[in-house]
Amino acid sequence: MSDKNKSTAHNDSRRNFLRQSSALTALAIAPQAVLKAAEGKMDEKIAGYFEKMPLSIEVNGKMHQLSVEPRVTLLDLLREQLHLTGSKKGCDHGQCGACTVHVNGSRINSCLSLAVMNEGKKITTIEGLAQGDKLHPMQEAFIKHDGFQCGYCTPGQIMSAIACIKEGHANSEAEIREYMSGNICRCGAYPNIVDAIVEVKNAGGKL
Amino acid sequence: MEKQFFFDADTPDPDRVDGRAKVTGSARYFAEYTLPDMTYGVLVTSPVTKGRIKALDTKAAEKAPGVIAVLSHLNKPSVPGYEAPPAEGRGPGMRIFYTDKIYFNGQPVALVVADSFERATYAATLVRAQYEKEEFRTDFDANLDKAVAPRAPGAAEYKRGNIDAYKNAEVQLESEYFIPTEMHNPMELHGILAHWESPEKVIMYAKTQGVKATQQTVTNLFKLQAQNVQVFSEFVGGAFGIALRTWPHEVATVMAAKMVGKPVKLVLTREQMFTMVGYRPQAKQKLGMGATKAGILTGITHEAIGQTATYDEFTEGIVNMTKFMYACPNVNTRYKVLPLDVCVPIWMRGPGEATGAFALESAMDEMAYRLGIDPVEFRIRNYAETDPQRNQPFSSKYVKEAYQMGADKIGWSKRNPVPGSMKNGDWQVGYGMSTGVFTAGRGGATVRAVISDDGMLLLQSAVSDIGPGTGTAMVKIASDLMGMPFEKIRFELGNSSLPPAPSQGGSSTLSTVGSAVNDACLALQEQLAILAGQKTFAGKTKQDIVFSNGRIGLKNEPASAIGYAELLRQNNTPAVEVTKDSRQGEAARKYSIYSFSIHFVEVNVHPATGVVKVTKIVSVGDAGTIVSAKTAASQMIGGAVGGIGMALTEEAIMDHRFGRYVNHNFADYHVPVHADVPHVESLFINKPDPIINPMGAKGMGEIALIGFSAAVANAVFHATGKRIRSLPITPDKILQTKAV
Numbered sequence: 001m002s003d004k005n006k007s008t009a010h011n012d013s014r015r016n017f018l019r020q021s022s023a024l025t026a027l028a029i030a031p032q033a034v035l036k037a038a039e040g041k042m043d044e045k046i047a048g049y050f051e052k053m054p055l056s057i058e059v060n061g062k063m064h065q066l067s068v069e070p071r072v073t074l075l076d077l078l079r080e081q082l083h084l085t086g087s088k089k090g091c092d093h094g095q096c097g098a099c100t101v102h103v104n105g106s107r108i109n110s111c112l113s114l115a116v117m118n119e120g121k122k123i124t125t126i127e128g129l130a131q132g133d134k135l136h137p138m139q140e141a142f143i144k145h146d147g148f149q150c151g152y153c154t155p156g157q158i159m160s161a162i163a164c165i166k167e168g169h170a171n172s173e174a175e176i177r178e179y180m181s182g183n184i185c186r187c188g189a190y191p192n193i194v195d196a197i198v199e200v201k202n203a204g205g206k207l
Numbered sequence: 208m209e210k211q212f213f214f215d216a217d218t219p220d221p222d223r224v225d226g227r228a229k230v231t232g233s234a235r236y237f238a239e240y241t242l243p244d245m246t247y248g249v250l251v252t253s254p255v256t257k258g259r260i261k262a263l264d265t266k267a268a269e270k271a272p273g274v275i276a277v278l279s280h281l282n283k284p285s286v287p288g289y290e291a292p293p294a295e296g297r298g299p300g301m302r303i304f305y306t307d308k309i310y311f312n313g314q315p316v317a318l319v320v321a322d323s324f325e326r327a328t329y330a331a332t333l334v335r336a337q338y339e340k341e342e343f344r345t346d347f348d349a350n351l352d353k354a355v356a357p358r359a360p361g362a363a364e365y366k367r368g369n370i371d372a373y374k375n376a377e378v379q380l381e382s383e384y385f386i387p388t389e390m391h392n393p394m395e396l397h398g399i400l401a402h403w404e405s406p407e408k409v410i411m412y413a414k415t416q417g418v419k420a421t422q423q424t425v426t427n428l429f430k431l432q433a434q435n436v437q438v439f440s441e442f443v444g445g446a447f448g449i450a451l452r453t454w455p456h457e458v459a460t461v462m463a464a465k466m467v468g469k470p471v472k473l474v475l476t477r478e479q480m481f482t483m484v485g486y487r488p489q490a491k492q493k494l495g496m497g498a499t500k501a502g503i504l505t506g507i508t509h510e511a512i513g514q515t516a517t518y519d520e521f522t523e524g525i526v527n528m529t530k531f532m533y534a535c536p537n538v539n540t541r542y543k544v545l546p547l548d549v550c551v552p553i554w555m556r557g558p559g560e561a562t563g564a565f566a567l568e569s570a571m572d573e574m575a576y577r578l579g580i581d582p583v584e585f586r587i588r589n590y591a592e593t594d595p596q597r598n599q600p601f602s603s604k605y606v607k608e609a610y611q612m613g614a615d616k617i618g619w620s621k622r623n624p625v626p627g628s629m630k631n632g633d634w635q636v637g638y639g640m641s642t643g644v645f646t647a648g649r650g651g652a653t654v655r656a657v658i659s660d661d662g663m664l665l666l667q668s669a670v671s672d673i674g675p676g677t678g679t680a681m682v683k684i685a686s687d688l689m690g691m692p693f694e695k696i697r698f699e700l701g702n703s704s705l706p707p708a709p710s711q712g713g714s715s716t717l718s719t720v721g722s723a724v725n726d727a728c729l730a731l732q733e734q735l736a737i738l739a740g741q742k743t744f745a746g747k748t749k750q751d752i753v754f755s756n757g758r759i760g761l762k763n764e765p766a767s768a769i770g771y772a773e774l775l776r777q778n779n780t781p782a783v784e785v786t787k788d789s790r791q792g793e794a795a796r797k798y799s800i801y802s803f804s805i806h807f808v809e810v811n812v813h814p815a816t817g818v819v820k821v822t823k824i825v826s827v828g829d830a831g832t833i834v835s836a837k838t839a840a841s842q843m844i845g846g847a848v849g850g851i852g853m854a855l856t857e858e859a860i861m862d863h864r865f866g867r868y869v870n871h872n873f874a875d876y877h878v879p880v881h882a883d884v885p886h887v888e889s890l891f892i893n894k895p896d897p898i899i900n901p902m903g904a905k906g907m908g909e910i911a912l913i914g915f916s917a918a919v920a921n922a923v924f925h926a927t928g929k930r931i932r933s934l935p936i937t938p939d940k941i942l943q944t945k946a947v
Contacts, residue, residue: 151444
């Protein structure tokens with residue numbers, strides 16, 4: 001789906017929503033009830049109920065047809081609604097990288113992306129890396145090199161590490177350090193993470 | 208016997224037992240549990256630093272979509288524990304939503320509960336509060352004269368020999384040091400999920416370093432039966448000290464859950480992490496040091512003032528290390544606290560000792576250069592063979608070996624010792640070193656061990672694992688003793704219903720809980736021997752029996768060995784269970800038990816820009832037996848990384864016109880990132896301490912960081928001839944300081 005088509009889809013659904021909701025409102029609420037509703041902020045409650053947008057999104061190979069508030073971030077959608085809690089919230093401001101996921105193959109901070117911006121896109125989270133019991137090589141390497149302590153930044157580090165190699169930014173330890181600097185690890189496992197990435201890069205396998 | 212199990216063990220260095228859960232995203236932290244009908248809490252905080260709430264309008268918030276309740280001091284449910292008078296000697300304490308008083312900027316004034324996180328967040332913006340403002344004090348430097356002796360007993364003064372003896376020394380030094388407020392900033396945001404299953408029973412998924420401590424606090428506050436207060440904390444996303452107490456917002460969430468009759472989940476924002484969960488308090492220190500021209504210390508005076516809050520007193524061991532690290536006949540220390548209108552501090556990794564070590568180990572370096580003696584040699588000339596503070600032997604101390612090991616590894620002797628003499632292209636190159644020390648504690652803990660006829664060993668204890676790899680170390684201890692592979696052993700933690708264990712803090716978990724695992728395994732061995740004795744081993748003594756490869760057998764008689772599972776089945780016993788409490792004996796009191804660390808670093812300093820890069824790190828741990836080599840190395844690496852932040856980047860900056868932090872996020876408060884951290888060599892002495900515990904293992908969480916910042920400052924001096932006594936060592940300080 002091209003970007004142009006996507007935005008048309010958004011507008012259509014938005015218009016449909018407005019049409020539907022005003023029709024419902026007109027049918028359901030008599031003048032006195034409207035007055036009462038306004039006083040009790042019922043209108044806001046009703047709006048709250050209908051202020052949702054349809055969203056088709058593929059997460060770890062599974063299609064989801066959802067209805068979400070436009071202010072919900074991709075990260076909160078994953079964690080709170082889809083219960084994919086592997087992606088972590090560390091700052092909610094795109095400053096720590098704990099929420100890193102792949103969108104159409106590129107790494108992004110999912111806390112900086114509204115869920116509805118990802119219409120029709122393919123999301124891969126840490127939960128989507130392993131093939132059944134077989135871990136992704138980067139997951140194996142993180143375990144082998146002890147690339148973590150508390151484990152909280154780990155999903156983001158791993159998602160970022162895979163993208164770092166795919167982007168061609170893992171040609172030296174210095175380059176890896178630079179291109180992994182958006183992923184903070186407060187336990188300080190950095191040297192071990194770099195070792196893990198070097199090993200996976202040198203193995204040259206498909207990621 | 209310990210020797211047999213810990214040095215003959217030929218098992219390969221194991222991976223973390225929870226590694227798979229952590230790399231697949233299946234490890235669940237507190238905010239990742241979902242309860243039916245769960246609601247979300249969001250805090251409204253005070254923009255005022257001191258005063259009282261005059262009016263609070265929550266109507267608009269209450270009417271917002273999805274809002275279930277707005278909790279504040281106006282409608283809070285009763286908390287019996289808050290009715291009691293405050294604890295003696297610590298200030299009134301923070302009784303959340305119990306009064307209209309404001310003690311610090313960012314203090315919660317209301318908690319909005321809604322059916323979604325977004326709705327609660329929006330509704331929180333609708334709460335309107337009016338405040339009666341009072342004059343406040345947050346400026347540490349401007350209020351130093353208001354520092355007072357702490358109320359905590361024994362914290363204020365220490366003296367050995369003559370006071371201020373350094374003033375009569377042949378060579379004298381007087382220097383002042385400053386460290387700013389540092390934020391723990393673990394990657395996981397703090398918070399809690401609380402649910403009242405009945406009016407008498409509450410369960411909590413918490414971010415805590417002590418499930419038993421959280422249980423105790425909530426039990427006391429709400430006057431409940433302890434068994435009706437359950438705390439779960441299986442995975443903790445780092446803490447470094449912030450989760451050593453139950454914070455007001457946790458109590459508020461428990462109150463809110465009671466009020467709405469539904470589970471309430473509250474997760475702080477990163478900004479709130481700067482004002483609600485403590486910090487390493489800023490401190491000013493003065494070191495007076497005197498020595499003979501031959502480099503023998505004659506007197507040290509160490510004075511420190513640390514920040515605390517007006518409503519609660521916090522003290523830490525800033526001056527502790529100075530009392531015993533070096534064999535100096537005259538030592539005196541003075542410690543004061545300065546209460547300000549701020550959130551109360553909490554121990555941060557290495558706590559006060561890391562603050563103090565920056566001053567002491569910087570001063571040792573200054574004095575060494577003044578005397579013209581190598582900094583390592585100067586320390587060795589003043590080496591304390593026994594503890595000069597308590598006049599008793601150290602349980603074990605291999606610091607001389609550690610100096611040698613670290614110096615060899617980094618190539619200390621190959622450097623040109625003249626400050627400002629070494630170059631790498633445009634960069635100035637410098638080497639620095641320092642010492643760290645922390646009490647190697649051992650408390651009491653209980654472990655239950657159950658071996659079943661399916662061949663599995665289950666170990667249980669109510670300890671937390673904030674990241675060091677507690678589960679892994681415990682499984683390793685059991686694996687060595689029982690001769691069982693890792694896959695057959697499970698260590699269950701993070702649940703207040705399990706046998707009691709202390710909070711994870713102060714580098715004491717491995718020592719304390721590991722000892723209980725050790726003792727439980729020995730008790731299990733006895734039980735298995737009894738079972739076996741009934742059929743096979745009649746008349747044999749304990750010394751004749753070995754436990755290896757998952758089997759019990761007679762020494763030198765391999766044919767006698769029988770697998771544990773088979774033994775149980777033969778005896779129609781589904782499982783054997785033992786529960787052992789373990790704590791340090793009286794005999795240990797005759798020894799001073801410490802872990803030590805030595806840090807060597809190489810830095811590059813750019814003379815035009817003042818940028819400092821740490822380019823090499825060698826940290827040596829003298830922490831007794833190393834139980835789990837891989838996780839131990841990661842502990843030391845992590846401490847070094849924290850030390851880089853302390854030395855070069857970390858500083859919480861407050862705008863004193865408002866009493867508010869201005870850099871309360873990861874973009875402005877700089878913790879080290881990948882690009883700041885070189886390869887770290889972590890080495891260990893790895894010799895057992897004969898006193899502390901059956902494993903001979905001492906903790907290393909704190910020593911990994913203690914002293915590190917001084918090593919960096921000392922290396923910066925060697926590179927540039929500039930002595931920076933105020934952390935962090937930012938480029939402006941390099942450029943503004945004159946070389947000596």
